Amino acid sequence: MRKNARTSLSPRGEAVRQYQKQGYEKWKEKHGYGKRWSVEGFFSAVKRCFGETVRAASPQGMIREVKRKFTLYNLVTRI
Template sequence: MRKNATPSLSPRGEAVREFQKQGYEEWKGDHDYGKRWAVEGFFSAVKRCFGETVRAASPEGMVREVKRKFALYNWAAKM
């Protein structure tokens, strides 16, 4: 974000004003900024190991299958 950015009345403008007032570290903590990359990395790793598709036909079965994949990935990562 530019230091000389002119905030507007939009939601982004409000975020710019808040960022400028608080500073980066406090703003980052308040908004959990930077945590998405860890989740995206985890999903990417699971998909690399097990593929992007599920075989179950029902939504409940899909959820169970994905939960098993996540559990197996976590178990294997701890070894």
């Protein structure tokens, strides 16, 4: 970020001001920046192992099936 960057009243401008005031490490910790990639990677790995679709027809069945997939993935990766 440029030191002379113009910031406005927008959410982006507010984030820039906080970033400049706190520094990168504190700003990153406060806002949880950079955590999304790990979640996306986990979902991608589960889909590679078990596929992207579910076979259950009801919403409750779909939730149970997805929970089983995540549980099984966690068990397999801990071996």
